[in-house]
Amino acid sequence: MRLHRNLVFATVDALNEIFNNGEYADKVIEKTLKRDKRWGSRDRSFIAETTYDIVRWKRLYAEIADVKEPFSREDLFRIFAVWCVLRGLKLPDWPQFEGTPVRRIKGKFDELSRIRKYRESIPDWLDELGVQELGETKWTQELKALNVQAPVVVRTNTLKIKPSELAAKLEEEGIETSNLRNYPEALELKERANIFRTQAFKEGFFEVQDASSQRVAEFLDVKPGMRVVDTCAGAGGKSLHLAALMENKGQIIALDIYGNKLKELKRRAKRAGAHNIDTRSIDSTKVIKKLYDTADRVLIDAPCSGLGVLSRNPDAKWKLQPEFLDSIRKTQIEILQKYSRIVKKGGKMVYATCSILPSENEKQVQLFLKTEEGSQFQLKKEKKILSHESGYDGFYIALLERNQ
Structure with a gap:
């Protein structure tokens, strides 16, 4: 995968808004994606997913990059470089990534992965509170699960359509779903997609709602x-x-x-x-x-x-x-x-x-x-x-x- 300058810069700008200006990630990403009309769905998903990924692992990546908040622009590029190295991506030959210590990054990752608060990227106080309230084992398991990107689940609007009919309509629009056992009205998307653009959404056939919330x-x-x-x-x-x-x-x-x-x-x-x-x-x-x-x-x-x-x-x-x-x-x-x-x-x-x-x-x-x-x-x-x-x-x- 080749990194494109305008997408990387847009991601770094988004991270600056979230980390340094305290903005909400979803709002920042929504605004960032409107920056360039020429971006296709792959470009947009790169920005959204990379930004969320780095937000999720902020503590771990910042520790590996050896930077502290508030992050300078240079710090944010160092964090981005850590993300690239850990994903096995080739860093482009740009001044921002000059002298990135690839071997040191991998070594530091292995070392920090043995400590839960770094491995699961969580503030100290929250880690202590979780152990206190849920116990060591359950908290460790829960943290790991909460660091996995959430699936997209929809609730069939039974005022207008049945779940089986909705699944068929979404399939016609190129979106495959699977039924969820024990959740009668829920369908889970097999792959992430912008379902708000579908005709099925415009006609009010479903709402996006997590299975637990249902x-x-x-x-x-x-x-x-x-x-x-x-x-x-x-x-x-x-x-x-x-x-x-x-x-x-x-x-x-x-x-x-x-x-x-x-x-x-x-x-x-x-x-x-x-x-x-x-x-x-x-x-x-x-x-x-x-x-x-x-x-x-x-x-x-x-x-x-x-x-x-x-x-x-x-x-x-x-x-x-x-x-x-x-x-x-x-x-x-x-x-x-x-x-x-x-x-x-x-x-x-x-x-x-x-x-x-x-x-x-x-x-x-x-x-x-x-x-x-x-x-x-x-x-x-x-x-x-x-x-x-x-x-x-x-x-x-x-x-x-x-x-x-």
Whole structure:
């Protein structure tokens, strides 16, 4: 494989934005790919995949390159050179790569690969926390799984099409998929592709949604005609799934503090043909209070550390700070206490996170059950999904029932 100057420079520019300016990797890549209209799909995937790869292994590569943050442009080229050497690529004869110590890079890689925090490229504090919460063996296995690029999984929109019909339509557009056992509506792409350009996507036949995430709406045990409140709806991936499970009958109230996310949900709902979703922005406490004791089902897809989705958001491990974890745990318990009041007697509630830490998951549920609001609930079942066991995102889902 021959390296092209403009693609390498674009990648280095993207890394500078992510590492030195604290920008989000997905947004930076999206912007970078618009830089040159002449780039083909192979060029674009080189930039995206190389950038994500270097973000994922930042600590390991920087250690091998012997550079420290903030990275100068020269440092970023040294990191890029490490990536090339470890991938067996021939370095071009450019001034930026002059004197790259190939043998030393390979030797240092072998040496550092014996130490988990370097091998899996993780901050010290996070490595210590993972061991504390999951234990040495499980944390080691989980970290390894979270450093593998996530597969692309779609959820069939059963309001419009069956999974077998969707698979056939995607195949007509040159995209091969496979069925997933135990995930009735999911299809996994055999090769990565830009599926947002397909006719099937434009017609609302599917949403991109990881297999583990598809478990959440199923857990809520909804029926057509119910009143369901999705309290942290965001752009609505789970609201749309709920609409399909309810066959468009009944009402889904999608709440969020961010109005722009709800706008995106409206757009997605229109494409999906989901007509029973009512979006409401949480701009005051009245919005929540009005809903007390009214819902058959409540979904709390709580804000969390996102440690279960590092395989698709590798930059999150560099942005995460211990203080954020402390504050997010407080937020989670507050949300549980406040939003649980929306459930009517005999109703059910799901608390879910895309985290793998017990302190954000089962420990929060146990803590909630000891509060005044929680004393009215009992835990019916819970599911802990780890990436190294499932092959998909790490998730936690708990189903609670209000009994008084």
